[in-house]
Amino acid sequence: MKFFIDTANLDQIREAQQLGVLDGVTTNPSLMAKEGITGRNNILKHYVDICNIVEGDVSAEVIATDFEGMIKEGEELADLHEQIVVKVPMIRDGVKALKYFSDHSIRTNCTLVFSAGQALLAAKAGANYVSPFIGRLDDVSSDGLNLIAEIRQIYDNYAFETEILAASIRHTMHIIDCAKLGADVMTGPLSAIDGLLKHPLTDIGLEKFLADYRKGN
Numbered sequence: 001m002k003f004f005i006d007t008a009n010l011d012q013i014r015e016a017q018q019l020g021v022l023d024g025v026t027t028n029p030s031l032m033a034k035e036g037i038t039g040r041n042n043i044l045k046h047y048v049d050i051c052n053i054v055e056g057d058v059s060a061e062v063i064a065t066d067f068e069g070m071i072k073e074g075e076e077l078a079d080l081h082e083q084i085v086v087k088v089p090m091i092r093d094g095v096k097a098l099k100y101f102s103d104h105s106i107r108t109n110c111t112l113v114f115s116a117g118q119a120l121l122a123a124k125a126g127a128n129y130v131s132p133f134i135g136r137l138d139d140v141s142s143d144g145l146n147l148i149a150e151i152r153q154i155y156d157n158y159a160f161e162t163e164i165l166a167a168s169i170r171h172t173m174h175i176i177d178c179a180k181l182g183a184d185v186m187t188g189p190l191s192a193i194d195g196l197l198k199h200p201l202t203d204i205g206l207e208k209f210l211a212d213y214r215k216g217n
């Protein structure tokens with residue numbers, strides 16, 4: 001399973017990168033705004049800064065919602081850096097744009113996916129990644145993890161190469177459950193990744209090992 005961090009915060013990206021388990025970054029317009037990154041030039045520069053920290057894929061989202069606008073923006077984003085993956089919303093013109101980008105060897109991440117049907121369409125259009133938002137489904141009493149299972153089954157039935165990028169991860173158990181269901185990638189906050197390494201028995205055990213060592217030395 002690949003680990004992406006879902007943030008535009010450079011310090012957190014550096015921290016995750018230093019842990020040695022980071023495979024990429026996802027951003028979205030809300031995450032960029034949260035970091036105070038505004039204005040086209042600053043936004044483009046920020047994407048390059050992120051690419052210079054990590055070695056893997058960096059998702060950069062288009063703002064346009066019409067086909068021509070998405071193509072223009074997506075091509076500009078893809079030209080920024082070879083690590084950029086163009087993030088395209090699951091809307092009618094977005095599906096057309098996914099197909100266009102696929103035909104022109106520009107890698108894509110289809111975002112705002114909330115149903116198996118949308119995921120099927122994204123794969124048909126040639127998306128490299130599909131991003132089902134499991135936390136937002138959980139928020140409205142829908143089973144986000146069940147969507148991951150449905151997409152896994154559909155993609156396996158037809159050997160679609162689109163990677164399932166479990167998004168809107170809110171906590172550590174989401175990561176573990178997505179791994180059990182066979183999601184190819186997860187993108188979540190640093191806190192959810194950090195949660196994977198914590199166990200009280202590890203801390204107690206280490207304390208005892210060290211105390212016993214000190215007794216004899």
Ligand code: E4P
Nearest residue numbers: 006026027028136167168169
């Ligand atoms: C995915 O790429 C999105 O940026 C993200 O996972 C959305 O998460 P949220 O529901 O916590 O905003």
